[in-house]
Amino acid sequence: MTSKPHRIQAGYLPGLPAAEVDWQVLPFAQGSESLEVAVPVLSAAQMDALAARVRGASALHLKTMAVSDIIAVIDQAIARLLDRSDPYRQQAEAYLPLVSGYDREMVRLGLTGFFKTFRAAQLHRFVAEDFANPKLLDGFQPTPKGGAVRAFGPDLLVHNWAGNVPALALWSMVCGLLVKAGNIGKLPSAEPLFAGWFARLLAEVHPPIADCFAVVWWRGAGEDGASGGASALYAQADTVLAYGGNEALDAIRRRLPVTTRFLPHGHKLGFGVVSASALDAHKAPTLARLAAWDVMRYDQQGCYSPHVFYVQRGGVVSPRAFADHLAGELANLHRRFPRRPLSVEDSAAVARWQQAVEWKALSSPSGQEAADQLIGAPSAAWSVAYNDTPQPLAPTATQRTIQVVAVDALDDVVPLVAPHSRFLQTAGIAAAPAELYRLAGLLGSVGVTRISAIGAMSAPEAGWHHDGRFNLLDLVRMTEIEQSAELAAEPFAPYAD
Template identity: 90%
Template sequence: MTLHRIQAGYLPGLDAAEVDWQLLSFAQGDQALEVEVPVLSAAQMDALAARVRQASARHLKTMAVSEIIAVVDQAIARLLDRSDPYRQQAEAYLPVVSGYDSDMVRLGLTGFFKTFRAAQLHRFVAEDFANPKVLDGFQPTPKGGAVRAFGPDLLVHNWAGNVPALALWSMVCGLLVKAGNIGKLPSAEPLFAGWFARLLAEVHPPIADCFAVVWWRGAGEDGASGGASALYAQADTVLAYGGNEALDAIRRRLPVTTRFLPHGHKLGFGVVSATALDTLKAPALARLAAWDVMRYDQQGCYSPHVFYVQRGGAVSPRAFAGYLAGELANLHRRFPRRPLAVEDSAAVAKWQQGVEWKALSAGAEGPADQLIGASSAAWSVAYSDTLQPLAPTAMQRTIQVVGVDALDDVVPLVAPHSRFLQTAGIAAAPAELFRLAGLLGAVGVTRISAIGSMSAPEAGWHHDGRFNLLDLVRMTEIEQSAELAAEPLAPYAD
C-alpha cells in the first residue's frame, strides 16, 4: 500500500511549527493518505481572525467586484486544467478521502468548476443585485437617495464534507461580498478548501491574508484549546452546512447578535409525467434519472430519493423502474459505488428489508411493492403501485419509484415534509411544468430542475430558497432627505 501525508488548512501569519496538528487517516484500494489538520488555541485563533479582518479591509474591500471575479476566474481556469498541479492533486487525493470512484470525482469536479468561471459569476452576482455596483460604492435608487451593500468583516464557514470540493460555493460567495473568510474544514473532506486558498494566494498575492482555513473536531466542543469558541465570538456572520443536530449545536454557541445562516438536511424527489413516457423518451429519461441517483451516491442535499411516475403513458411506471434499474447497473460498471461503512451497509439492508416486508404483506393480491434486482447489487430500485409519502431512502444509490394516477397526487405526499423540501426534478410538458411548479413551490420546494440536472445546480441558484449573496450583506441607505439637506451646504450653493 502506498502511503502519502499531506498538511491541510491555510494559516496566514502563523508558524506551522507552533501549531498543533491532528492526524486524519484515509484509505481506498492500495492508496493510504494521512492528512494533518491544524488545531489552534484561542490565542492563535484570535490572532488569525484579526489578521484576516485587517487584510480584507485593506485589500479585498478596496477591489471592485469585477476584479474579484477575475481573480476567481484565473484560479478556476487552473483547476479546469488537468495538467495543473492543483487539479492533479485533487484528482489523486479526493477519491481517497471521499471513497468515490476516481472517474466520478474527475467528471464531477469539471462540471462543478465550470459554474465558477467569470461569465457564470457575473450572472451569479446579478441574480441577487439588480445593480452589482452596490458592492463597490453607493448607487442611486429609483425612490431617490443611494444604497450600498457591505459584506461582513469576518464570515465564518462551517463546511460539510459529503461532496468533494463543496466548500467552493460559500468561499466564493464570501469573496464576492468582500468578507474576510475563515472556514472550518470537514473531517470527511479536509483537503480542497486549503488548496483553493493557496491557489488564490498564488493567483493574486495581495489577498493572501484575506482568508484562512482551520479545523476542529465536530461542532467545536473545545477541550483546552478553545479555538472554535474564540472564532465564533469574533464572527459577524456564520454560514454552516450539516446535520440538523450539528447546526443546532453551532446555533447555541453563537452570540445572539451574530447572523446565522444554516443549511441542513433536505429531501429531493422527481416527478415524471405520462407525456414523457413514450417508448423513445422513457429509456433516455431513465438514463438521466440514474445519473442523478449515481452522482456522489445521493449524498448531496439535492439528490433524489423518490421518483413519482404517472400512469397512462406508453411506458408504465413499473417499466420505467425497470429501465432505471438497468441504467443504474450500467453506471455501476463505469462508476462503481464507493465501499460502504458498516453503518451504511446496515442502513441499506434495513431499507431493502422494509420494501420486501411490504411486498410480502400484499398477500395473494400480488405485490404492491417490490425490490427490482438482487439485494446484493450495488444499487437498489424499489417499485410501489400504491401511493407512498416522500421519505428518505438509505442513499448509496437506493431509490423508490411510485406509480401515481395524476401529477397532483404528488403534492399531498410531499407537503408534510415542507421544512425539508428543496429540489424537485420534473419531466413534463410546459403547461404541466409551470402548474405543478406552482403547487410544489407553495408547499416548500425551492428548486425545480430537469431530471438529470438535479444533482448539478446552476451557478447562482437560490440555495434553500434564499439569496447566496444578499443574505450575507447589510444595506446602507442615504435617504433623499439627506441628499437634499446637503445641497445648501455645498460650495456652489452661495
C-alpha cells in the first residue's frame, strides 16, 4: 500500500485568500517518492486585483527605496538560502530534486554556486555593469552634456519563467527588484516551487515590500484557460520578460498589446573550442574533466550548455584522445551525480542521436576510419560521439550527449557555427591569451555573446549580458531633463530677483 503523496501549496498571492482561489494539482514522482504541488489559477477579476495591488505597493514602497537598500534586502534573503540549516534552504534541497529529477547532490552544489552570484558585492557589480552611475535608479543625475537623467523601471513587470533548471526564476526576479518594478511571475509547470519560496522569504526579510510581487500560474501560454487570468495580466503589463522555446515565446508575443515591451529569451546552442596549446599530457586530462562538468550540470538543459567541442589537431594529445578522456570523466561523474531518469520522449531522442552516429560509422567506405564514432556503450548514461572531419554545429539529444569534432585550425570553427548565428550564445574556450582574443573577435562577429572558460560554461558570472543584451537597461526607460530646461528654470528661482 502506497502512502498518500505530500502536498505543497505553491505561488505567492498577497491580498488573495487561498480559500477564494482555484488550485490545480501538479503531480511529481521519483522512484518511491511522490509530491503534489498545488498551483494557483486566478480568474480575470482576481488577476486584475492582484496586479493593481502589486503596482500600488511597488509605487509606495519599492520605488522609494535606494537601490543599495534593495540590494541589502536581497543579500539577507540570499544569506538564508546559503545557510543549509535554514528552513527555506532545507525545503529547496528536499523538494527540488524530486520535482526536477536531478541528483540531490548536483542540486545542492548547483544551488550553492548559483546563490553565491546574488550576494551584495555581486549585485553591486551587476548594477554597475549596466549603469555607470547606479544612482540613476534613485533620482536625477547630472549628465556630461548638461542636464540630468533618471532611469525608471516598469510599474508592472511580468515574468514567464522556464523550469528546465531549478531556481532559474531568481535571475529575472532579482533584475525586476533592482529596477524597482512591481513583479508578477508565472510559475513553470516543470519547477513550480522556488519562485514562491523566494517571494515569501523576501516578505519575511523586509515586510514593507511584501505586496510588491506575486507568483501565479496558468497552463502553457494561457490560451486554454477559461478564467482569462493570463490575458488580464498581459493586458496590464508594461514589460513582459519570457523564457522558453521559440514556439512558446511566439505564442506569448501574439497575446501582448503592441505597446507592451517584450523581452524574449529562447533556446540557444553552446559549444567549446580547445586549442592545441591546451593539449599537453598534463593539461588535457584536467581540461576534459572541466568539459565533463559543463556537460553534466543539469544534463545540458541550460541555454549555455555545450553540444559540441571543437578540438584542434597538433597537440601532444590528439582530438580523439581528448574525446576518450571526456568519456572517462563523464563516466566518473555519473557515478557521483547520476543522470536523472529519462522520459520516454527523452530516451527516444537519445537513441535516435546514437543511432545516427552509428549509421554514419557503418556507412563509411571500407578500410577508411569511420567519420563518426560512438565512444562507450549505447546503454551508458552518457554518450560521446567523435568525428574526425569538420562538422557544422548541431544540437545533440542533451541528457549528457556530446560531440567532439577535430579541426586543423581554430579559425575553422567560425564557418561551422556561423549558420546558427541567431541561436549562438556561449562558447567555452581553452586557448592561449592571444588566441583567445583573436578567436573571441571572430566568434563575436558571427553571433556569440558570451565567452567563458571551459568548466564555467554552465555557471555564468553575475551581471553577464544575457543573449548579448542588458539585464537592467533593457527594463528601464530614461527620462531626461535637457540643459535648456535647467537654464530656463533659473529666472524663476527665488534668488533670481
